[in-house]
Amino acid sequence: MPEKNRIRVVTTLVDMDGDEMTRIMWQMVKEKLLFPYLDLPLEYYDLHVKHRDETDDRVTIDAAEAIKKYGVGVKCATITPTADRMREYNLKQDWKSPNGTIRAILDGTVFRTPILVKNIRPAVLSWKKPITVGRHAYGDIYSGAEMRIEKPGKVELVYTPGGGGEPLRQTVHDFTGAGVVQGIHNTDASISSFARACFTLAWDRKIDLWFSVKDTISKTYDAHFRAVFDREYEQHWKDKFAGTGLTYFFTLIDDAVARLMKTEGGFLWALRNYDGDVMSDMVAAASGSLAMMTSVLVSPHGWYEFEAAHGTVQRHYYRHLKGEETSTNSMALIFAWTGALRKRGELDKTPDVAAFADSLEKSAIETVEAGIMTGDLLAVAEKAPGNRKVSTEAFIDAIAANLARKMA
Numbered sequence: 117m118p119e120k121n122r123i124r125v126v127t128t129l130v131d132m133d134g135d136e137m138t139r140i141m142w143q144m145v146k147e148k149l150l151f152p153y154l155d156l157p158l159e160y161y162d163l164h165v166k167h168r169d170e171t172d173d174r175v176t177i178d179a180a181e182a183i184k185k186y187g188v189g190v191k192c193a194t195i196t197p198t199a200d201r202m203r204e205y206n207l208k209q210d211w212k213s214p215n216g217t218i219r220a221i222l223d224g225t226v227f228r229t230p231i232l233v234k235n236i237r238p239a240v241l242s243w244k245k246p247i248t249v250g251r252h253a254y255g256d257i258y259s260g261a262e263m264r265i266e267k268p269g270k271v272e273l274v275y276t277p278g279g280g281g282e283p284l285r286q287t288v289h290d291f292t293g294a295g296v297v298q299g300i301h302n303t304d305a306s307i308s309s310f311a312r313a314c315f316t317l318a319w320d321r322k323i324d325l326w327f328s329v330k331d332t333i334s335k336t337y338d339a340h341f342r343a344v345f346d347r348e349y350e351q352h353w354k355d356k357f358a359g360t361g362l363t364y365f366f367t368l369i370d371d372a373v374a375r376l377m378k379t380e381g382g383f384l385w386a387l388r389n390y391d392g393d394v395m396s397d398m399v400a401a402a403s404g405s406l407a408m409m410t411s412v413l414v415s416p417h418g419w420y421e422f423e424a425a426h427g428t429v430q431r432h433y434y435r436h437l438k439g440e441e442t443s444t445n446s447m448a449l450i451f452a453w454t455g456a457l458r459k460r461g462e463l464d465k466t467p468d469v470a471a472f473a474d475s476l477e478k479s480a481i482e483t484v485e486a487g488i489m490t491g492d493l494l495a496v497a498e499k500a501p502g503n504r505k506v507s508t509e510a511f512i513d514a515i516a517a518n519l520a521r522k523m524a
Contacts, residue, residue: 134192245382251392
């Protein structure tokens with residue numbers, strides 16, 4: 117498209133690059149699918165694990181602050197270092213999850229929804245509509261404190277009142293030998309924002325809301341989450357939901373998992389941070405592929421961060437480094453960009469930007485439905501004579517060709 121005809125994105129998008137195979141695809145998506153059609157102002161942050169190490173992870177904090185400034189960011193998949201990764205990249209320390217750092221700064225809820233295509237049936241045969249997972253994106257083990265206990269002794273939970281007064285103490289465990297201990301937290305403000313975001317999204321999309329914790333076991337921590345959700349429903353949503361036939365449904369998380377396998381889908385499932393992390397991957401895999409899941413962090417302050425729900429595709433990256441052909445699915449990365457562009461267009465009141473996002477999504481879905489797929493999709497797609505496996509770059513090229521026809 118001639119430069120003068122490119123669609124102008126008014127406000128800067130925060131562009132957070134990542135690691136390994138997703139980093140390779142990130143650049144392809146921008147060069148082949150976005151830059152030919154968009155006058156796109158970006159503020160770039162390199163969240164490659166080595167650059168995070170070199171900046172003492174300051175770059176991750178700066179990226180989150182930029183999202184606060186501009187309102188919308190889009191993030192590539194990144195490495196959360198393990199001991200093996202520390203050795204591989206010669207890191208100074210095992211830095212925290214970049215996602216966890218960004219979410220702690222922005223607060224909010226992560227909503228993940230499968231990308232459904234006609235020729236890939238969910239593994240759970242009863243599912244006919246996408247199940248959106250609302251994951252509380254603050255606290256719990258992602259910002260917890262952990263300790264290795266080497267010898268016998270008492271571990272206590274201690275609260276010291278800020279204005280003075282006697283500390284409250286509770287024994288966690290009397291260790292008679294070695295072990296491990298962990299402390300987690302959450303705040304009323306964040307839990308309330310989580311509940312409000314989930315009810316709001318369910319109302320906007322006109323879908324039922326499920327909420328699940330294990331308050332029969334966690335009689336203070338999980339029970340408080342349930343109490344906040346119940347209060348939010350009773351005070352602000354009960355009459356609205358009843359008037360449109362929507363349902364708010366609480367059940368224990370183990371019961372919810374059992375029920376999930378027999379439902380047709382089409383609802384929002386609200387979960388605590390760790391539960392949402394795990395179950396969103398399950399819903400994605402059962403819907404076709406981990407690379408077929410949209411993900412957006414919605415902050416109560418009006419900030420949005422779009423990302424791929426999957427990891428960095430380490431195995432394919434090692435093959436890429438050897439010069440071998442890969443067939444890596446870029447759908448979730450593409451939909452991270454389209455989600456960010458649609459939200460940018462909505463906030464800027466530029467419908468042509470949102471329309472471009474729609475066209476790109478349709479081009480991607482139609483490419484898969486035409487039988488042009490990466491290896492992960494070909495393995496689960498309905499058998500058809502036109503199905504063919506293509507390489508990482510060829511898949512993006514096929515989407516680009518489809519998009520070019522639409523834009524013409």
